[in-house]
Amino acid sequence: MEITVNGTKHIVDDSRQDDELLNWLREDLNLTGTKNGCHVGICGACVVLIDGKPMRACRRLLKHADGKEVTTIEGLKGKDGALHPLQQAFVDCGAVQCGYCIPGMIMSGHALLLQNHHPSRDEIRKAISNNLCRCTGYVQIVDAIESAGNAYDENA
Ligand code: FES
Ligand code: FES
Known part of the structure; x- marks a missing residue:
């Protein structure tokens, strides 16, 4: 293989x-x-x-x-090894507490943003509907994914 x-x-x-x-x-x-x-x-x-x-x-x-x-x-890496814009958005939006769910959340959000740079909040909630977070709550996570869309425009 x-x-x-x-x-x-x-x-x-x-x-x-x-x-x-x-x-x-x-x-x-x-x-x-x-x-x-x-x-x-x-x-x-x-x-x-x-x-x-x-x-x-x-x-x-x-x-x-x-x-x-x-x-x-x-x-996922940003320029020169910096955080990827979606990772930075999670930090900026206060979307990370214990962090255990975050790699999976970010990969689900990334898959969505690759297809749709500016999804609705409902589309974001659907994309992460199979990702459980036990501590942050979902509002900041949706905020983070929503706010990262412009970076995907720039990299398109
Ligand atoms: S470890 Fe795979 S879904 Fe929980
Ligand atoms: S940040 Fe702790 S489970 Fe999501």
Whole structure:
């Protein structure tokens, strides 16, 4: 199998095709930004993009990523290694408390903003409807995703 993660190609033995994507990212590639919140597909902390679509990595096997491009939170970077504009928007809007849900929230928001730079608040709420946050509340998170749209215009 060949899996591209954040622009780097990885050759993976076919014997591992039924291994879980989340564990592989965290344990083999040391990409621990993707969180394991529930491990049963409910919390959304493990969301990554596979060919641009948000997917729960705890519910995906390596064979589901074969030949595809996976993007994790580590793959988002601003200019010169600074925070990505969407990450900065979360900081600026006070959308982060414990932070555990945030990588998944940001990847779900990023997937939406790639498709639609200026979504409505309802569209944002729908995009993050599978991401649970136990401490910040959702208003600031929606604010953050909404406020980042202009940066996606600039990078288009
Ligand atoms: S860890 Fe995957 S949905 Fe919770
Ligand atoms: S910031 Fe703590 S769970 Fe969302």
